[in-house]
Amino acid sequence: MTALTGFATTLAMIVAIGAQNAFVLRQGLRREHVLPVVLVCSLSDAVLIACGIAGLGVLISANPVALSITKYGGAAFLLAYAAFAVRRAFRPTTLAAADHTPAALRTVVLTCLAFTYLNPHVYLDTVVLLGALANQHGPDARWLYGLGSITASITWFSALGFLSRHLAPVFTRPRAWQLLDATIALLMTTLATLLLVS
Known part of the structure; x- marks a missing residue:
């Protein structure tokens, strides 16, 4: 029951489309380095939850300097990614292989790591909030809660990365990519603004 509570709580927290989820969705649609992206997101969540x-x-709650550094670095990264998304929106592609050059694995993994570790909300959600919720279940059951949380993360990122390919028929049209990239740009800009004013 404790593991199920951890699973449900974590799933409710990570399903909302944020910067990391938008990146995983885009990689899934492009069918580009999906497994490494899913692994980076899932393993990172597992480490942070633990x-x-x-x-x-x-310790993080007691160190506002570390949160501030992450806050401004994360906002800068999100704004830069928003600019790239705007640029892509003005040069839309399709899912046809001839329409895009696959990004290098190293670039994709580094971008995924940046989306994960430059986002202060990741620390607040996984380390602070889920850590606190897990510790309410006592010394032994807290790790069952954590196991449920980690399972939810793996389930979500696997589904988002690997099942998004079923949306591929929609993204055979450049207009669909244009709308996706415009939405991503708006989302990144909004998240960066919320980080700066919070």
């Missing part, structure tokens, strides 16, 4: 259960959340 750190939160082990007590790192208390």
Whole structure:
């Protein structure tokens, strides 16, 4: 039951489309380095959740300087990615292989890591909030809660990355990519603004 609570709570938190989810969705639609992206997101969540259960959340909450550095770095990264999305929106492509050059694996993984670790909300959600919720279940059951949380993360990122290919017929039209990139640009700009004013 504790693991199921952790699963449900975590799934409710990560399903909302944010910067990381938008990136995973885009990679899934392009069918480009999907497995490494899913692994980076899932393993990162697993590490951060475990750190939160082990007590790192208390240290982060007590260190506003670290949060501020992450806050401004994350906002800068999101704004830069928004600019790239705007540029792509004005040069839309399709899913046809001839229409785009696949990004290098290294570039995709580094971008995914940036979306994960430059976002202060990742620390607040996984390390601070989930860590605190898990620790309410006592010394032994807290790790069952964490197991449920990690399972939810793996389930979500796998579904988002690998099942998004079923939307491929929609994205055979450049207009669909244009709308997706415009939405991503708006989302990134909004998230960056919310980070700066919070």
